[in-house]
Amino acid sequence: MTFAPNIGTADRALRLLVGLALVALAATGEIGVWGWIGVVPLATAFLRFCPLYTLIGLKTCREC
Numbered sequence: 001m002t003f004a005p006n007i008g009t010a011d012r013a014l015r016l017l018v019g020l021a022l023v024a025l026a027a028t029g030e031i032g033v034w035g036w037i038g039v040v041p042l043a044t045a046f047l048r049f050c051p052l053y054t055l056i057g058l059k060t061c062r063e064c
Helices: 009-027 033-047 051-056
Strands: none
Touching: 009 033
């Protein structure tokens, strides 16, 4: 099953930064286990696909 990309470059970069920050803070014990939710923005950034965007009909990429 393949998913059409719906995440643009700026959106992807923001997701990477937020995801990495949350996971790093969780790994160091600064914010607790809830920080591991940062895996979600990391995964969507790497896959360039956001299921929520599909549900609401949003695309942030120009080439899609």
